[in-house]
Amino acid sequence: MLETGVFVVLNGLMYGLLLFLISSGLTLIFSLMGVLNFAQASFYMLGAYFGFQLMQWTNYWVALVCAPLIVGLLGALVENFGLRKIHIRGHVAELLFTFGLAYLMLEAVKLGWGVTAVDYSVPASLKFPLFSVGGVSYPAYNAFMMVVSVLIFVFLYLLLKKTRIGIIIQAALTDREMVSMLGHDIPRIFMLVFGIGCALAGVAGVVGGNILVTEPTMALSLGPIIFVVVVVGGMGSLGGALAASLLIGVLQNWMTTVDTPLASLVGLTLGPNAPFAELVNQPVAQLAGIMPYFLMIVMLIFRPKGLMGKVEV
Amino acid sequence: MNGEAVNNVQQHRRLRANGAGRWILMALALLVAPLIFNSGAALSVLSLMVIAIVFALSYNMLFGQTGLLSFGHAVYYGMGAYLTMHALRYLTATGIPFPVELLPLIGGVGGLFFGYVLGVISTRRAGITFAMISLGVGVLMESLAVILRHWFGGDGGLSGDPTAGTHLFGLTLTDRLQIYYLMAVWCAVCIAAMYYFTTTPLGHMANAVRDNPERVEFMGFSPYQVRVHVHTLAGFFAGVAGGMLALTTGIVTPDALGFVNSGQVLMMAYIGGAGIFYGPILGAVVVTYMQVLLSNYTQAWQLYIGLFFVLMLLYVPDGIAYLIKIHIPAARHRQLLRLIPGYVMVGIPGAVFLLGLVLIVQMAYDLHSVHIFLNQSFTFLGVEIDDRSPWSWLLAVAATGGAFWACRPGTKRVRAAWDEVFRQIKTAEGVEEEEPA
Numbered sequence: 197m198l199e200t201g202v203f204v205v206l207n208g209l210m211y212g213l214l215l216f217l218i219s220s221g222l223t224l225i226f227s228l229m230g231v232l233n234f235a236q237a238s239f240y241m242l243g244a245y246f247g248f249q250l251m252q253w254t255n256y257w258v259a260l261v262c263a264p265l266i267v268g269l270l271g272a273l274v275e276n277f278g279l280r281k282i283h284i285r286g287h288v289a290e291l292l293f294t295f296g297l298a299y300l301m302l303e304a305v306k307l308g309w310g311v312t313a314v315d316y317s318v319p320a321s322l323k324f325p326l327f328s329v330g331g332v333s334y335p336a337y338n339a340f341m342m343v344v345s346v347l348i349f350v351f352l353y354l355l356l357k358k359t360r361i362g363i364i365i366q367a368a369l370t371d372r373e374m375v376s377m378l379g380h381d382i383p384r385i386f387m388l389v390f391g392i393g394c395a396l397a398g399v400a401g402v403v404g405g406n407i408l409v410t411e412p413t414m415a416l417s418l419g420p421i422i423f424v425v426v427v428v429g430g431m432g433s434l435g436g437a438l439a440a441s442l443l444i445g446v447l448q449n450w451m452t453t454v455d456t457p458l459a460s461l462v463g464l465t466l467g468p469n470a471p472f473a474e475l476v477n478q479p480v481a482q483l484a485g486i487m488p489y490f491l492m493i494v495m496l497i498f499r500p501k502g503l504m505g506k507v508e509v
Numbered sequence: 510m511n512g513e514a515v516n517n518v519q520q521h522r523r524l525r526a527n528g529a530g531r532w533i534l535m536a537l538a539l540l541v542a543p544l545i546f547n548s549g550a551a552l553s554v555l556s557l558m559v560i561a562i563v564f565a566l567s568y569n570m571l572f573g574q575t576g577l578l579s580f581g582h583a584v585y586y587g588m589g590a591y592l593t594m595h596a597l598r599y600l601t602a603t604g605i606p607f608p609v610e611l612l613p614l615i616g617g618v619g620g621l622f623f624g625y626v627l628g629v630i631s632t633r634r635a636g637i638t639f640a641m642i643s644l645g646v647g648v649l650m651e652s653l654a655v656i657l658r659h660w661f662g663g664d665g666g667l668s669g670d671p672t673a674g675t676h677l678f679g680l681t682l683t684d685r686l687q688i689y690y691l692m693a694v695w696c697a698v699c700i701a702a703m704y705y706f707t708t709t710p711l712g713h714m715a716n717a718v719r720d721n722p723e724r725v726e727f728m729g730f731s732p733y734q735v736r737v738h739v740h741t742l743a744g745f746f747a748g749v750a751g752g753m754l755a756l757t758t759g760i761v762t763p764d765a766l767g768f769v770n771s772g773q774v775l776m777m778a779y780i781g782g783a784g785i786f787y788g789p790i791l792g793a794v795v796v797t798y799m800q801v802l803l804s805n806y807t808q809a810w811q812l813y814i815g816l817f818f819v820l821m822l823l824y825v826p827d828g829i830a831y832l833i834k835i836h837i838p839a840a841r842h843r844q845l846l847r848l849i850p851g852y853v854m855v856g857i858p859g860a861v862f863l864l865g866l867v868l869i870v871q872m873a874y875d876l877h878s879v880h881i882f883l884n885q886s887f888t889f890l891g892v893e894i895d896d897r898s899p900w901s902w903l904l905a906v907a908a909t910g911g912a913f914w915a916c917r918p919g920t921k922r923v924r925a926a927w928d929e930v931f932r933q934i935k936t937a938e939g940v941e942e943e944e945p946a
Contacts, residue, residue: 226637230637232637232640232641278823282822282823287637288576288640289822291637291640292578292775293819293822295580295772295775296815296818296819296822297819299811299815299818299819300812300815300819303809303811303815307809307812307873307877310877416768420647420648420768423641423645424645426641427638427642474657474659474660475653475656482656483656485652485656486652486656488645489645489646489649490649492645492649493630493645493646493649496633497630500633
């Protein structure tokens with residue numbers, strides 16, 4: 197029981213941190229530019245594929261550094277040559293543009309790497325058990341992933357709080373016009389932030405793509421969860437996104453380990469003809485996939501502003 | 510003053526006559542289409558087209574008319590389809606004499622129910638928040654459909670026999686022409702009903718909520734209530750479209766309520782033109798036609814539809830219907846000639862650009878196809894191209910980029926020509942220049 201608990205928490209934290217890597221970029225872009233980047237999960241997918249390709253050509257460490265940079269550059273280009281043109285037509289047009297982009301990226305990845313999963317594996321130098329609890333070993337790579345995520349956040353935090361450019365970004369979050377009046381180039385800051393946000397998703401792709409699967413459907417399966425994280429955490433709140441990411445990560449991992457039906461877990465027995473019987477008689481593990489969306493609906497009903505949001509959604 | 514009033518009345522009459530002409534044209538198109546495209550496959554495509562028309566119009570009640578961008582509208586379509594299929598199976602099993610032809614109504618009621626329940630949850634805010642929530646709700650229902658095998662029939666879906674049971678007017682629904690005409694009737698009824706909706710007070714409130722929710726609230730209405738009502742009605746028509754699908758294909762799979770389907774109906778409404786009532790009709794026809802046509806020739810057809818969508822988004826944001834709409838007064842005032850030089854200047858490099866895009870996609874696709882293993886050569890428009898040489902890639906990209914760049918003088922010319930056309934129309938109609946705000 198104890199060992200399952202330890203692994204549930206560790207794996208949940210790992211998955212949660214991965215979600216946060218992607219959703220923090222989304223939140224950053226959203227709170228600065230008001231743009232909901234539908235293609236955020238697609239940039240995560242690109243990160244995984246670029247990481248895979250660079251690992252084939254060179255090694256994992258080059259991939260870890262270069263793939264996010266390429267993804268970030270691509271994001272900056274998208275902002276500069278695409279989004280900026282549509283900005284004047286409002287946020288819904290921007291959202292539609294990123295939706296179209298996500299569609300194109302999916303098809304482009306299918307064209308470039310095929311429709312089946314690619315063999316993106318954990319680097320050999322990190323393929324050893326770190327420790328074991330009750331006979332089950334914990335892979336070193338998972339720990340490495342968490343360390344990378346935390347390091348990225350420390351880096352991001354220092355960038356935002358301690359550097360000049362970070363302070364300008366923060367000021368732009370509060371009062372964009374005033375910052376512009378003070379002579380700072382707002383479009384360039386937009387481009388930079390969009391690039392950083394995409395690069396964060398790219399990092400998640402490189403470090404997560406080899407544990408999860410690297411395949412064309414990965415963006416579509418993760419993208420909606422990222423949105424759920426943002427809604428549950430509260431729109432535009434980084435702290436909320438972190439809390440929601442970890443909550444969903446741990447909860448989902450716990451659920452996958454429970455085999456008993458939902459009904460008997462709460463002490464109910466339902467015949468096959470009772471309403472919702474088919475749903476609640478499912479093993480809890482089967483319901484792990486829909487839990488985030490269910491959580492979102494519950495949240496919307498009982499606390500529409502999310503965990504740490506300021507306005508009701 | 511009097512002359513102006515007469516003029517206004519005349520103009521109004523002309524507009525109404527114009528409107529009537531459009532309806533007659535639409536009815537004629539629905540009637541005559543199967544006589545022209547009369548092969549079996551073409552009839553199936555036509556049936557899918559009229560279903561897509563209803564679905565796209567119901568989507569546009571949300572998107573174009575109320576400003577609610579939904580990524581989960583297929584939920585109501587899919588639930589309508591499933592309910593219709595369940596009803597059909599129930600009728601076949603019990604022999605209750607309910608006419609099969611009316612079953613899409615059951616789908617509509619299902620769509621209405623889910624549209625209301627999920628609308629209450631998701632339409633508190635419009636804009637981006639609604640977009641995200643609609644996506645979440647859509648994925649939830651899609652995943653539920655996979656889990657609840659008993660009700661949704663698992664991956665294989667649920668099938669039934671529309672030819673069995675009681676029928677109206679001696680129909681049998683055995684041949685495709687009958688099915689098409691049944692769908693065409695449903696489509697016509699739905700188009701009329703949805704058009705009528707735009708003229709109702711609720712329809713006008715929907716537009717107000719889209720344009721300025723604060724002001725609506727200030728007048729004592731609740732934008733949320735209006736959104737819920739419209740969402741419910743849009744759910745109804747989506748459900749009818751789903752029911753039509755169930756009767757046409759005889760099988761419903763969880764794909765019907767999936768995200769891909771939601772994305773496609775969004776593209777249809779947008780490409781056709783969300784700002785004009787008949788826009789989504791054009792979009793549904795064009796996109797369905799592209800799907801069928803392109804999937805015969807290339808496996809990259811989804812990429813082409815995506816490219817089409819993004820190009821429309823960037824360069825024709827108001828959709829095909831808008832293009833038609835602005836050309837009609839231009840033609841009436843004999844201004845079309847003025848536009849031709851610009852169109853030619855954009856059209857020629859534009860065509861080269863599109864061909865270049867197609868060439869690049871096809872080259873990329875060929876690199877992964879079986880041709881490479883068989884060492885077959887790649888031909889494009891009858892020209893043999895070595896797609897493994899970087900030079901052909903460089904040339905293709907350069908030609909495409911060059912053609913894109915070459916469109917610029919033409920677009921400027923077109924814009925200038927349109928400015929002139931609008932000025933001419935204004936002076937011809939005696940409308941004074943608006944004062945700058």
